[in-house]
Amino acid sequence: MLTPLPKLSYGQWLGAAILSLLLLSAWLVPLLGHHQPNVQHLQHSFAPISTALPLGSDQFGRDMLARLAAAVRLSFGLSLLCVTSSALIGVAAGVIAAWGGRRLDALINFIANTVMALPGLVLVLLIAGIAPGSFAMLYLGISLTLWVEYFRVVRASVQPLLQGPELQSSLMLGFSRWYLFRRHIWPAIASNVLTLAAFGAATSVLMMASTGFVYAGLKPPTAELGLMIVELFPYFSEASWVLLQPLCVLLLMVLGFNLLAGQKA
């Protein structure tokens, strides 16, 4: 926010490049005429690669390029939604817990510990069970598991900051809390939050694919990476190259986010 472009390592540049390439192609593909991911052409099932179908077609003769692009857009959209909302909630909760007195701290801590008492995927599956096939429930479940990380990191790094001389003197000079947050707190936590955001994006992409893979996430015919993998798996001997496509895209996406997050794992 306040810093100019942060210095990125080679790995982070590579990650950013992979992700922007994926994003760009996912948005360009529909403009090039591949905008119907769900239209079936049963006479063309597992069509080989051609100019009309640059990546071939799946078991129902659906255009793989269009499906992959749709799936990438869906995954990016979900991860963007999840990361922004969980980062906002997590950072806010962390700052409030550190700043707002003991009772509030205890309350938010209690909620965070309750969420953390279950592994994330179990919680997501439980919530996805409420309304199967619903994007909103998936979003809710994933965000619910992700915000705790931000909360813990932000709370731990804000607490000592609040006792420090800079913030105390600014407070006595009468600056508003929002100003203090922007001037003193955000610069101190920004890099950690951004790292967490990149990891969180990878996690949300993986979670969505995982729920799709066990048939507990979005329902067919949605083009979703995990769902595509599990649907194509029975046909691997006829068309292993088709099965490998969503696998590779998923790998590239997660690799991109992990590289972008850098080495601070």
Place this chain on the structure above:
Amino acid sequence: MKNILIKRLLQLLMMVWSVGSITFVLSRMLPGDMAYRIAAGRYGDDAVSAAAANAVRQELGLNDPVWLQYLHWLGELLQCNLGTSLVSGNPITAELQHQLGYTLLLAAAAMFLSAVIAIPLGLICGFRANSWLDRGGLLLSTLLRSQPVFCLGLLLILLFALKLSWFPVAGFNALAHLFLPALTLGLSLAALSNRVIRNSTLRVSRSDYYLFAKIKGLSDWQTFKRHGIRNIALPVVAFMGIQLVGLIEGVIMVESLFAWPGIGHALSHAVFSRDIPMLQGTALTCGVLFVSINTLVDGCCYLLDPRSNRTC
């Protein structure tokens, strides 16, 4: 130690409460009248009448206000009364006992394989930091970490089961059936833990006390045994607590992929068929597993580092 146990007990209670609450909401959201549904389950579809449904309603207190039903639900849960599966009709506890054995077997085999892979690799990479071996290890770990565990499993199936025909794809009787699922999970765990071991080793081997031990004339092996192992192990064991999330999530995915009849497989099937009692039971078991192994890790940390009473 007492503090750790109290903290974990609280965590267990909160886990039971949250799973119970979510599944309570779930059970109210199923379509259809609950009394009719239960009556159909008990007396068969043909014998359902309004009278039977009303009898069920009376008996189970379905007319009570929602909060009373909720308390009743939680009470049953605390008594370990998990009900019967909506799909198979068997008591949940019996099914869970059966599945838990398979899950524990898989988890133990995966942990063992990951230790066999990660410990030597991490130690070598740590003692020869920035060599080509270390860089290769980093590259391989990054690649393995970047794919979901089911992709890794699929690739292993394609390679070992379908191309080479060395191991069977699915099944659960012989040891050969265990190999591929355990290897999948073990590899994905080792991908991260070998880097942790490597970093810990590097830190210890560059430390002053390690250098001093060598200067005073201890051999490499003696230095490692007396000053290395325990110091390297501490962060690694503490990290295992964090990695547990990965283990439990991995178990769910790997079991579904290989049709391994464990808790995770049952959990994903329960979500798919909206079998609420089963869902509750399997989620609870996952949670209990999670909390109890976490407690074990805490205990190990405490034993490894008796210097302070810190909770790691």
